[in-house]
Amino acid sequence: MLDALGLDEEHTAVYRWILQQTSASAPEVAEALGMSLPRVRPIVAQLERLGLVARKAARSDRYVASPPTTALRPLLLERERGLTRAHEALIELSDLYRRSAEQRSVADVVDVVIGDDAVRQRVAQLQAASTEQVRVLVLHEVALVSGEENIEEDRALARGVRYRVIVESAVLERPGFLTAAREMAQIGEEIRVLPTLPTRMFIVDDQMALVPMHAQGDDEGFGALLIHPSGLLDLVIAIFEEYWSHATAFLPVAEVPTTEEVDRDLLRLLLLGVTDAAAATQLGISLRTVQRRVSDLMEIAGVTTRMQLGAEAVRRSWV
Numbered sequence: 001m002l003d004a005l006g007l008d009e010e011h012t013a014v015y016r017w018i019l020q021q022t023s024a025s026a027p028e029v030a031e032a033l034g035m036s037l038p039r040v041r042p043i044v045a046q047l048e049r050l051g052l053v054a055r056k057a058a059r060s061d062r063y064v065a066s067p068p069t070t071a072l073r074p075l076l077l078e079r080e081r082g083l084t085r086a087h088e089a090l091i092e093l094s095d096l097y098r099r100s101a102e103q104r105s106v107a108d109v110v111d112v113v114i115g116d117d118a119v120r121q122r123v124a125q126l127q128a129a130s131t132e133q134v135r136v137l138v139l140h141e142v143a144l145v146s147g148e149e150n151i152e153e154d155r156a157l158a159r160g161v162r163y164r165v166i167v168e169s170a171v172l173e174r175p176g177f178l179t180a181a182r183e184m185a186q187i188g189e190e191i192r193v194l195p196t197l198p199t200r201m202f203i204v205d206d207q208m209a210l211v212p213m214h215a216q217g218d219d220e221g222f223g224a225l226l227i228h229p230s231g232l233l234d235l236v237i238a239i240f241e242e243y244w245s246h247a248t249a250f251l252p253v254a255e256v257p258t259t260e261e262v263d264r265d266l267l268r269l270l271l272l273g274v275t276d277a278a279a280a281t282q283l284g285i286s287l288r289t290v291q292r293r294v295s296d297l298m299e300i301a302g303v304t305t306r307m308q309l310g311a312e313a314v315r316r317s318w319v
Helices: 009-019 026-033 037-049 068-102 116-129 151-158 169-173 177-186 231-246 261-271 276-283 287-301 306-315
Strands: 053-055 062-065 110-114 133-138 162-168 189-194 201-204 208-214 222-227
Touching: 009 026, 009 037, 009 062, 026 037, 037 053, 110 116, 116 151, 116 201, 116 208, 116 222, 133 231, 151 162, 162 169, 162 231, 169 177, 169 189, 169 276, 177 189, 177 276, 189 231, 201 231, 208 231, 222 231, 261 276, 261 287, 261 306, 276 287, 287 306
Parallel strands: 133 162, 162 189
Antiparallel strands: 053 062, 110 222, 133 201, 201 208, 208 222
């Protein structure tokens, strides 16, 4: 409730509880909310500085809540005024940037970002600023930003940004990829697969692209090309769309009426070229179990080879 004022859930919980009491002391708040007294005291002190609670005249160790309309409205109005000023500054700065961009020469359409940290920061900034869609190419090598680190992706998906991701088939062998892909699919991320890709890539809202690169020679380092709106950016976007049109959708897969859930996942992985051992790791089962299930699927389909199984799975709309 108080996020807009820069306060967290604990501040909100304390304020809400005091609102419901005629008065309360810090120890009473701590006991009622199951919080430690050393944690409650600074929270109450901050609420007091903001005017959300006040001390009783007769008992300075007890607090009463200020009326929300009296205490919160001025704070919210000031925050709104601050956001308005920030928005006006954004418009002014964007106009300055636009005028500068109009004067860019051919050599100015690409910026160079140097260093791992700088590249990761720019990836986060681009995703945080996205409003429509993000396109990504992912290589099987160590990711530029791991799924755990890439919190901006989750935030962008939560606000409705569309993510289209193409991964190399070797990425499917990463431990936990299947589970992670299923979770991301549920919140709107589309994943497709190709055997190989030429490079990593981020494209944001048709406005900017980031292509990581490695320097050559003894002073090998890491950096990226940041491509601004231009014919070069149009070419990068066209390349992604060409790859997307030829890539294989990873999720979802049609229901297989005669098999269990694990068999559907197994078919998906094998048809995308994953080895039996890698499929076993992804599914959390033994290699022997994978081979037995493949044998069972071949029997159900009435075929004698895996190639025939793949064709029969397609014919029966299992995939």
